[in-house]
Every structure is written in structure tokens, then in C-alpha cells.
Amino acid sequence: MTDTTNNNNVPHDQTTSTNGHLQDKLVKDSIAHNQSISAQAQARQSPLPTKASETVKKDSSHPFDTNDFTKVQDLPTGAPQGQQTTMPNNNTNNDSLNKPINNTVSSSANTQIPKQTLFNQRDDINNPHTPDTDGNEETHFGYKTVNKAEKQARVADVFTSVAKKYDIMNDLMSFGIHRLWKRYAISLSGVRSGQHVLDIAGGTGDLAKVFSREVGRNGHVVLSDINAAMLEVGRERLINAGCNNVDFVLANAETLAPFDDESFDLVTISFGLRNVTDKDAALKAMYRVLKPGGRLLILEFSKPVFEPLSKAYDLYSFTALPMMGKIIANDSESYQYLAESIRMHPDQQTLKQMMQQAGFENCDYHNLTAGIVAVHRGFKA
Numbered sequence: 001m002t003d004t005t006n007n008n009n010v011p012h013d014q015t016t017s018t019n020g021h022l023q024d025k026l027v028k029d030s031i032a033h034n035q036s037i038s039a040q041a042q043a044r045q046s047p048l049p050t051k052a053s054e055t056v057k058k059d060s061s062h063p064f065d066t067n068d069f070t071k072v073q074d075l076p077t078g079a080p081q082g083q084q085t086t087m088p089n090n091n092t093n094n095d096s097l098n099k100p101i102n103n104t105v106s107s108s109a110n111t112q113i114p115k116q117t118l119f120n121q122r123d124d125i126n127n128p129h130t131p132d133t134d135g136n137e138e139t140h141f142g143y144k145t146v147n148k149a150e151k152q153a154r155v156a157d158v159f160t161s162v163a164k165k166y167d168i169m170n171d172l173m174s175f176g177i178h179r180l181w182k183r184y185a186i187s188l189s190g191v192r193s194g195q196h197v198l199d200i201a202g203g204t205g206d207l208a209k210v211f212s213r214e215v216g217r218n219g220h221v222v223l224s225d226i227n228a229a230m231l232e233v234g235r236e237r238l239i240n241a242g243c244n245n246v247d248f249v250l251a252n253a254e255t256l257a258p259f260d261d262e263s264f265d266l267v268t269i270s271f272g273l274r275n276v277t278d279k280d281a282a283l284k285a286m287y288r289v290l291k292p293g294g295r296l297l298i299l300e301f302s303k304p305v306f307e308p309l310s311k312a313y314d315l316y317s318f319t320a321l322p323m324m325g326k327i328i329a330n331d332s333e334s335y336q337y338l339a340e341s342i343r344m345h346p347d348q349q350t351l352k353q354m355m356q357q358a359g360f361e362n363c364d365y366h367n368l369t370a371g372i373v374a375v376h377r378g379f380k381a
Contacts, residue, residue, distance in 0.1 A: 119235065122258030123250040125226050127152045129277055139277055142340030151277045152252075156227055158334045159203075159275075163229035165329040167204050172324055179206075181368050182270065185299040185375045186210055188366070194218040195265040198289060200253050201225055201272025205234035205246075211266075212243040222259075224251040225272075254278050256285040264289050270299040274345035283358035290380040296360060302367070302374035303347040309370050317342065348374050 129148040139148045146154065162169065170178050186207065191197060193216040199208045201224075208223040215221060223238065223246055225231040235248045251258050253269065253276050267286045276282045286296050304310040317339040325335030346354065348365050351374075355363045360378030367374050 119228075119231060119248040119250055120258070124255070124257040125250045125252045126255075126257070128252070128254055128281070140344050142337040142344065148277055152226070155275045158337055159227040160229040161331045161334050162325075162329050163203075163227070163233050166230065166233065169324065169328055169335070172328065173321060177369065181299060181373050181375075182206055184366075184368060185268070185270065185297055186214075188375060188377055189266055189268065189297055190295065191215060191266050196263065197221045197266045197268070198256075198259065198264040199223050200251070200256070200267065200269040200286070201275070202268075202270070203227075203230040203234055203272070205238045207268055207270055208234065208246055209238055209241055209243060211268075212238065212246050215245065217245065219245060221246045222249055222264075223247070224249045224253075224256075224258075226250065226252050253282045254285060255281070256289050259289045261288055262291045265291055265294045266297070267294070268297045268299070271301065273298055273300050274341045279346070280354060280358065283354055283360075287359045287380060292380055294380050296355070296376075296378045296380075298351070298355075298376040300351075300374065300376070301342040301345060302351075302371055305367060305371035309372075313372060314343075348376075351376055 127149065129152065131147075131149050134148045137148050138145050139151055140146075141151050141154050159166075174181075189211075191211055191214045193214070195215050196219065197208075197211045197215060199205075199211065199221065202208050203225055205223055208221050211221045221243075223231070223234055225234070228250060231248055231250060238246050238248075249258050253272065267290055269282075269286070273279060273282065283296075290296065304313055318336075321335045321339050322332040326332035329335070345351075348367065348371065352363050352365055355376060355378045359380070361381050363376065363378040365374045365376040
């Protein structure tokens with residue numbers, strides 16, 4: 001029997017050696033080709049190289065002289081997609097932001113400070129009352145008298161303080177009856193599928209949540225509030241509830257500046273009108289944004305029609321409310337203001353007349369719980 005092992009190994013070794021040489025040659029040619037292409041690209045980008053760069057090119061031993069695909073230091077660095085964070089845009093030293101694009105840009109636009117809390121591009125809570133527009137004209141803040149220009153900031157402080165405990169305090173203060181008041185107001189709204197609804201001073205979103213369901217996919221609800229802390233609570237609640245047809249807009253009820261004329265079928269304001277500095281201006285703004293045939297609903301504390309109940313209500317409001325505010329929200333002063341603001345709000349008939357003066361027709365009101373709360377309704381012809 002003949003041993004062919006050695007005879008078979010000879011040609012196999014030769015073949016392996018030949019293949020190895022070919023592979024080495026192909027790799028070297030490929031690297032040389034890549035280097036040539038990279039050099040040409042670099043030459044096009046830098047037609048006039050500096051002496052330093054020429055020195056680096058001549059020195060083949062320089063660790064960074066190769067510019068092929070293995071050079072990872074040229075790759076961009078940064079946070080992975082989906083993990084980027086938006087930095088607050090509060091840098092006033094950035095010349096590129098402050099520098100006007102052309103001569104037609106006003107200086108006021110250049111100095112405008114972006115809002116820190118942005119719910120919608122339409123956000124606008126500018127105070128229409130300033131020392132320049134109102135001088136030293138005064139208004140009420142609860143039982144206190146303050147300049148008109150100050151009231152908006154004072155009210156903002158109150159609701160920023162109570163925002164997180166607002167719903168809990170409503171349940172405690174009204175013994176849960178506020179839910180029935182709101183349900184009755186919604187029953188008077190006449191809201192239908194496909195309509196557009198604006199809920200002013202909507203705060204934590206009790207009404208907006210129901211309206212979102214009533215208008216359906218083809219409808220749209222805007223939850224607006226002047227206070228960012230309250231609106232954030234409402235936004236979180238409605239998103240968690242799956243309300244995907246709701247926008248959240250910071251807006252001043254006196255101007256409703258973010259909204260176009262005749263853009264809503266229904267406008268509501270629930271327990272918010274008494275905190276507005278100029279109620280007549282707010283009613284006119286609501287009339288402006290309503291479509292012809294649209295309706296306004298105002299749910300607000302009012303004047304009890306039964307005198308013995310009125311005295312008991314006062315005793316409860318000015319003793320129990322501040323005490324509960326202190327225990328639950330650690331803020332008795334804010335709830336003292338809330339009780340005082342209710343007493344300073346116009347009574348049922350006065351508010352009806354104010355609505356008529358703003359242009360609303362067929363105005364009426366419905367007393368709830370013997371007039372402790374009233375629902376006012378008016379229509380735009």
C-alpha cells in the first residue's frame with residue numbers, strides 16, 4: 001500500500017502559500033487605493049495646506065497620518081438619537097440670537113425673552129395692565145385693594161401655591177358637590193361631535209376631559225389657563241387619560257390673544273372669572289372667539305338666595321376653608337383669598353347684565369345649591 005500523504009501535502013502547501021500572497025497583495029492594494037482617494041478628497045477640501053500639515057504628510061510615522069476608514073476620531077460625537085435633551089433657551093449673551101437678521105426687525109423682538117414653560121407655540125399671558133396703561137388705577141384682590149398691574153401676579157402666586165392640592169381641596173371644601181355642579185354645566189353646553197371647545201381657566205381639566213370625549217375624533221378641545229402650574233397638572237391628567245384631541249395653551253382670559261376670531265363653538269370658564277382683573281374685557285374676548293350661534297357657559301360661585309344659608313356659608317368659608325388650606329396644602333392665606341374673592345364677585349343678575357353688554361343674547365342663569373353656585377349661559381347671534 002502506497003503512502004500518499006506527503007505527495008498530497010506538497011501541492012496543498014503551495015496552493016495555500018499562493019493564496020496568502022494574493023490576499024496580502026489585495027489588502028495592500030485596497031489600503032493604497034483608499035489612501036489615494038482620501039488624499040485626493042483632502043486635497044480638494046484644503047487646496048492650500050499649511051506647512052504644519054505638509055510636515056505631517058511627509059512624516060509617515062506620524063500616528064494620525066492615515067486618513068482611511070479606520071480613523072474613528074473623525075466620527076461625530078453626541079447623545080444617541082432619542083436621548084437628546086433640550087437646553088433652556090435663556091442665554092441672553094448669544095450674539096447670533098440677539099443680532100437682527102435684517103434692518104426691519106424691531107428692537108423689541110430682539111430683546112424678547114423666551115418663555116421657560118411652553119405648552120403651545122400660541123402661548124400668550126401678557127398682562128394688559130401696566131403702570132403705563134392703567135397708572136395707579138386700583139382693583140380688589142379679595143378684600144385688599146391693589147394696583148391693577150399687580151393683581152395678575154398675585155393671583156398667579158395663589159394658584160401656583162395650591163396647584164398640586166387643588167383637586168383634593170375642591171372635594172373637601174364642597175364635600176364633592178363640585179362634581180355635580182360641573183356635570184350640570186356640561187348638560188347645558190349642548191356640545192356635539194366634531195365641535196371646537198375652549199375651556200378657559202380650565203386648570204386641572206375636569207371639564208376638558210368630558211368635552212374631549214363628547215366632541216370625538218373630529219372635534220377639538222383647547223384647555224387654557226393663565227397659570228403654568230395649574231395647566232401642567234391638567235396636561236398630565238388628560239394625557240394619562242388618553243385625551244389626544246386636546247391642546248394646552250397658556251392664555252390670559254382678558255385678551256385670549258392666541259385664538260382667532262370666531263374659532264370655537266363653545267366657550268366655558270369654570271370657577272375662574274372671579275379671579276380676572278377686568279371681567280368686562282374677558283367677556284368681550286370670549287364673544288370675539290365664539291362662532292356665530294356659539295354659546296358661553298360660566299360656572300362660578302355666586303350669592304346664596306336664602307339668607308340663613310348665606311350666614312352659615314360665610315361662617316364656613318372664613319373659618320373652615322383657611323383651616324383646611326393650612327392642614328392640606330400648608331397655605332391658609334391662599335384659601336382666605338379664595339373665600340374673599342367669592343364675596344367680591346358680581347351677583348347673578350349683575351353678571352347677566354355684563355354678558356348682555358358684551359354682546360351675548362338670550363342670557364340666563366341657573367342657581368345651584370340655593371345660589372352658592374350659578375351657571376350663566378349666553379349665545380352669540
